[in-house]
Amino acid sequence: MRFFRPLLALTVATALVVTPAVPTVAAGPPHAVAVSLGVPLSDVLLIGGTVAPGPGGKTAIWNISSGVPAYLNALDPVNGTSLLSTPLPGAEGSYTVVATPAGTIYVGSYNNGHLYRLRPGATTVEDLGRPLASESFIWALTTDEQGTVYGGTYPGGRVFSFNDSTGAIRDYGKVVASQPYVKSIGYANGKLYTGSLPDAHVMEIDVATGAATELPPPPNLGDPKLKSVYDLSVRGGRVYIRVGGAFPMPMYVWDIASRTWVDEIPLAHGLDISPLGANGELYFIQASELRRYDPATKTLTGTGLKFTGRIQNARAIGYADLGLPDYPGTSVVGTLWRGEEFRYNPQTGKSEIFLTNVRREPIDILGLSGGARNVYTGGYLNGGVSVTDPKTGATKFNRFSQTEQLMEASDGRVWIGTYPEARLYSYDPRLPWNSLEYSPGPPGTPPNPQLAVNLKPELQNRARALVEVNGKIAVGTVPEGDRLGGALAFYDPQSGTTTTYRNVVQDESVFGLTARQGIVYGGTSITGGLGTTKPTRESGTVFAWDVEGKRKLWETVPVVKAPTVSSVTFGPDGTLWGVAGKTVFAMDPRYGTVLRSFVLGTTSQTGDIVATRDGVYVSIDWNKIYRIGPGDRATPKLYLEHPHRRLAVQGGQRLVFSNGPELFRVDIKR
Numbered sequence: 001m002r003f004f005r006p007l008l009a010l011t012v013a014t015a016l017v018v019t020p021a022v023p024t025v026a027a028g029p030p031h032a033v034a035v036s037l038g039v040p041l042s043d044v045l046l047i048g049g050t051v052a053p054g055p056g057g058k059t060a061i062w063n064i065s066s067g068v069p070a071y072l073n074a075l076d077p078v079n080g081t082s083l084l085s086t087p088l089p090g091a092e093g094s095y096t097v098v099a100t101p102a103g104t105i106y107v108g109s110y111n112n113g114h115l116y117r118l119r120p121g122a123t124t125v126e127d128l129g130r131p132l133a134s135e136s137f138i139w140a141l142t143t144d145e146q147g148t149v150y151g152g153t154y155p156g157g158r159v160f161s162f163n164d165s166t167g168a169i170r171d172y173g174k175v176v177a178s179q180p181y182v183k184s185i186g187y188a189n190g191k192l193y194t195g196s197l198p199d200a201h202v203m204e205i206d207v208a209t210g211a212a213t214e215l216p217p218p219p220n221l222g223d224p225k226l227k228s229v230y231d232l233s234v235r236g237g238r239v240y241i242r243v244g245g246a247f248p249m250p251m252y253v254w255d256i257a258s259r260t261w262v263d264e265i266p267l268a269h270g271l272d273i274s275p276l277g278a279n280g281e282l283y284f285i286q287a288s289e290l291r292r293y294d295p296a297t298k299t300l301t302g303t304g305l306k307f308t309g310r311i312q313n314a315r316a317i318g319y320a321d322l323g324l325p326d327y328p329g330t331s332v333v334g335t336l337w338r339g340e341e342f343r344y345n346p347q348t349g350k351s352e353i354f355l356t357n358v359r360r361e362p363i364d365i366l367g368l369s370g371g372a373r374n375v376y377t378g379g380y381l382n383g384g385v386s387v388t389d390p391k392t393g394a395t396k397f398n399r400f401s402q403t404e405q406l407m408e409a410s411d412g413r414v415w416i417g418t419y420p421e422a423r424l425y426s427y428d429p430r431l432p433w434n435s436l437e438y439s440p441g442p443p444g445t446p447p448n449p450q451l452a453v454n455l456k457p458e459l460q461n462r463a464r465a466l467v468e469v470n471g472k473i474a475v476g477t478v479p480e481g482d483r484l485g486g487a488l489a490f491y492d493p494q495s496g497t498t499t500t501y502r503n504v505v506q507d508e509s510v511f512g513l514t515a516r517q518g519i520v521y522g523g524t525s526i527t528g529g530l531g532t533t534k535p536t537r538e539s540g541t542v543f544a545w546d547v548e549g550k551r552k553l554w555e556t557v558p559v560v561k562a563p564t565v566s567s568v569t570f571g572p573d574g575t576l577w578g579v580a581g582k583t584v585f586a587m588d589p590r591y592g593t594v595l596r597s598f599v600l601g602t603t604s605q606t607g608d609i610v611a612t613r614d615g616v617y618v619s620i621d622w623n624k625i626y627r628i629g630p631g632d633r634a635t636p637k638l639y640l641e642h643p644h645r646r647l648a649v650q651g652g653q654r655l656v657f658s659n660g661p662e663l664f665r666v667d668i669k670r
Contacts, residue, residue, distance in 0.1 A: 032640040037393040037656075037663040040386035041363035041379040044339035045093070048107070049272070051318025051333060052099030053120070055083045059320040061335055062105060066093035066382060067361025068660065072107055072118065072125060077320040077333040080341045080356030086124050088116050093381070096140045097316070100147035100164055108138025108151050115151070115162060131160045131169050140185040142192070142234075144207070152182025152194055155532075159185070159194060159205065172210050176201045180532045184241075186234030188256060193239050195229025198482035198530055200243055202229060202254070218243070218252035218261045226481075231270040235282060238262070238295060242270045245420070246311060248287070253295070263298045271313045274332060283332045283344075285314055290332065290344055290351070303332075305344045305351035310401070310437035311337055326350040338399070362661035367417070370650025371408030374429065377663060378403020378416065383438070385416060385449075387429055390650050390665050399439035400449075407466040407473075415473050416449055417463025421456040422477045424463055424491060425449035453491050456480070458500050460487050461529055462509075465522070469515035470547050476510025476522055484528040484536065486510045488520070488545060505543055505555055507536045511606070512567040512578070519553065520545045521589065523565030523578055525606075540565040542578055544592060554592035558585045566606035571616045573630040579609045584618045584626070584636065598635055600626055608647040610655070612668060617655060619647040625655070640666060 045066040054060025060074040060083050070091045074084040088094070091109035098106050105118040107125070113136040115128040131138075135153035143149050147164035157179045159172040175182055181197035192205040193215075201224065202215040217224055221243065230249065231242040239254040251268035254261055269285035276282060282293045283303075290305040317334035320343075327345040335341055339358040344351040367378030375388040383402045388395045401418040408414050416425040427433075427449035434441030434448050441448075455463070455477060464486075465476035475489040486509035489500040504510065505524045512523035522543050526535035538561050544553040558565065562580035571577050576589040582601030585594055600620045607619030616628040617639060625647065627639040642664070644657040655666040 032666060034640065034642050034657075034664045034666055037375070037388055037390065037665055038395065039362045039661045040375075040377045040388050040395040040663050041365065041382070041384045041397060041661060042360050043363060043379070043382045043384055043397075043399060044358055044360050045382040046315045046335055046337050046339060046358065047271075048094040048096040049316025049335055050097045050099055050105075051077075051316055051320065052105065053103045055121075055123075057120075058083070059318075060084075061316050061318075061333060061341065062097050062099070063316055063335055063358065064088070064094035064097060064107060065339075065359050065361055067359075068092055068364075070094060070109065071359060071361075072097075072105070072116070073358050075335070075341065075356050075358060077331075077341065077343065078322050078324065080354060082357055082359075084123060085359060086118070088114075088125060089127055090114060091116070094138075096138065096151075098141040098143050098149065100143045100149070101145060102147055102164075104147065104164060106141055106143070106149050106162075108141045110137045113137055113153065115149070128162070128167075131162055132156070132158055132171055134158075139181060139183050140232075142185050142187045144187050150185060150187060150192055150207075152185040154181045156180065157182050157196065159192065161207070172205060175203050175205070175212060176214075180530075181228075184229055184232035186232050186239060188234045188237065188239075191256075193232060193234055195232040195241055197228040197230070198225075198532065200224040200227035200229050202232070202239070202241055215254060216261075218254075218264065220250075220264060221252070228481075231272070233273050235273065236276045236280060236295060240273060242268050246270070246313065251284075265293070265300070269307075269312050269314070271315060272317050272334075273314075274317045274319070274334075277319065278330070283317065285312055288312055290342065292346075303344050303346075303351060304349060305342060305353075307336070307342075307353075308440075313337060314342075364661050365646060365658035365663065367403040367405045368646035368648045368656065368658050369406040369408060369414075370648045370654070370656050371414065372412075372651060374408075375648075375650050375656050375663065375665075376406040376408065376414055377658070378406055378418075383418075385427070388663060390654060390656060398433045398435070400435055401438060404462050404464050405466050407468065409468045409473070415452075415466050415468075417466050417475060419462045420480070421454050422458075422460035422463045422475070422480075422487075423451060423455070424453040424466075424473065424475055424489075426452050426493070452493070452496075453489065453498050455487065455489060455500065458487055458489070458502060459483065459485075460489075464509065464511055465513040467513040467515045467520060469520050470518050472547065474513055474515065474520050474547075476513045478509040478511075478525075478527075479529045481529045482532050484508070484533055486524070488522065490547065499550075501545075504545065504552060505541050508541065511540075511564060514568045514570055514576075516570055516589065518547050519589070520547060521568050521576055523568045523580075525564035525566070527563065535563070539563065540580055542568060542576070542587060542592065544589065556587065556592035556594065558587065558594050559583045559597065563604070564606050567608045567610075569609050569611045569616065571611050571628070571630060572613055577609055577611070577616050577618070577628070579607050579618050579620075581605065581607075582620060584609065584620070584628070596633060600624070600636065610647055610649045612649055612653050612655075614653075614668065617647065617649075619644065619657075625657070
C-alpha cells in the first residue's frame, strides 16, 4: 500500500509573516524616509543534486538551496534531516552537483561561475574560483574514474576539465560554434557527451585529443533549431538525452557501442535519472509517475509513486539502504524542487513523499506592484507571490511560479504575469489561495489564482508588463528561446478570449505598459528571449496602440542607441513619461514627439517610472529616485538615494521599492 503525504505547498501557501516596519533614513530631502517592510518572499529551491556518501560515510541526498549565498546541503534520506549545510560564498545557486569515486563533492555555480569542492570529512567547501575566466555559469558537471571533473559552461558554450589531484585546468574550447550553452554533460570510456542550448546538438568529445564529433539527430526530433538538449545522462553504455524544457518531453536513448538511437521515451520529466540498479534497471519520472526502465527490453513499469503539480522533476535520485521496516534492502530516494523527499522500495512497493528540513532562503523580488491597500511582490526563480500590508509589514506568502509582474485591477483582482510560457493568472486576494499547480489549498477550494492565458503557442515566454484598458488586460511579453519579437496581447475577462499581436515593434520585446482613454502605450527593448540572438535594431522605442481600432498609431525612438525603454507612465498633467537607462523623457501622447529629456544617470540599468497625484518618480542607476513635478521643465531633483531594483506606487501616494529580497516604503509628504 502506498502512503502519499501532501506536499509542503498547503502550509507555505497560507504562511503569515509579520515583520516590524523599520525606518531607515536615506540621503535626500528631510521627509524622504525609507521604511523597511522586511523580506516578503522566502522558500526552498533545489536544482542541482546527487545521491552519494555524506558525513561519516552514510548515504546522503546532496542538494544546493538557492539563495544569497547558496548552500550545499546533505540530507539524511531516512528522515529528511540535515546532516550538513554549508554556504557557497559568492554563489546564488547551482544546477549541478557531482561526486567523484573517492567521495569528493563538486559544485558548479551560476552567476559567478565558480567551482566548489568538499572533501570527505570536511564541513566547509573550498572555493576553487572560475575554471574559465570568460564563463559566468557552470551548467553541468561529470566525473571520470580517476576523479577528474568535467564541466559545461555559458556564455561561451565551452567544456573544461579540472584535475582533482593537481588542480590543473584544461579548456576544451567552444563545443558548437553557434551555441552559447553547454547545458548538459556526461562521461563514459574516455569520451564526453554534451548537449547544447538553444539548439539541439549532441557532441561526443575525445577526452585525450579534444576531437569533437556530432551525433546524428534522433529520429522524430524535428528541427534542432526549435529544440534544446535540456538533460543528458550516461548510464551503462547508453546516452539518455531529454529534448525540450522543464516540462515532460521526449527522452532519446543512444547506444554507444552500436552508434544508433535505440529508443524514444515520451513524457520524461527530468532533470535526472538514477544510476543503474543491481539488475541493470533505471528509475526516472515519466508521465507523472516514478517508473522503472529496463534498457535491455525497453520496457517501463510503474511504481505507483505519483507526482502532482506543474513541475515534477527529480533534482537528485539514487539508492540508499534506509533500515526501515517498510523499506528493506535498497530503496530509490530523491528530492523534488521544493525540498520534498520521495522514496520507493522495490520489495514492498511502499512509497511516500514528505517534507525535508532543507533551509528556506530569501527570494529576490522580481515583480512589484501597489494596490489600493496592499503591496504585491513576485519572486525571481524560486517564484512566489506575497501580499504585504504597507503600514505594518505583515505578509502572506504563497508558493507560485516565477513572477514577472503583478497588477491590481479596478475590480480588486490581481493579475499575475509569469515565466515561463508568458502565462497570465487572475487572483482574488479576498478569497483563499489555491494554486493547483504550485500550492494546493484544502479540497473543494475553488482555484485561485486561475490561469487565464498561456502564450506559449505564440512563442512567448515572459509576461513582462501589464495594464488594464477598456475592461481588458493588456500583456507585454518577451519571446521564448533564441528569437526576437515580443507580443502585445489583450485578454477579455468577460468573454475569456485573447487577441495577440506579435512584433508590434519589429523584433523588439515589450517591457513596459501604461494606458489612457483606450490607447495603450508601451516601452520596448531590442533584446530577445535568451539574449543570444544579435538584435536587428539598436534602440528601444515607445509606441501607441489603439485598442478598439486594433492598430498602431505611432512608434518613436526617444533616446537614440538606448537599447531598452523599460517603463512608461502618465504624469498628473497628462504628459507621457518614460525611462531608457540613464535618461528620463517626456512625450506628447498624441503624436509621439519627445518634448524634453534629462540625462540623470551613469549606467544603462533598466529602471521604473511611476506617477502619484503630485508628480512623477523615476528610478536611475538602481540607487537614486528623482521627482518631477507637474509642468516642471528644470532638471529633476534627487528625491531619495537608496539601493533598489523595482519601484512602484501604492495607494496613489506612497512609494514602494525593492532591494534584493527586501521591501521598503516611502510615505510621500506634501
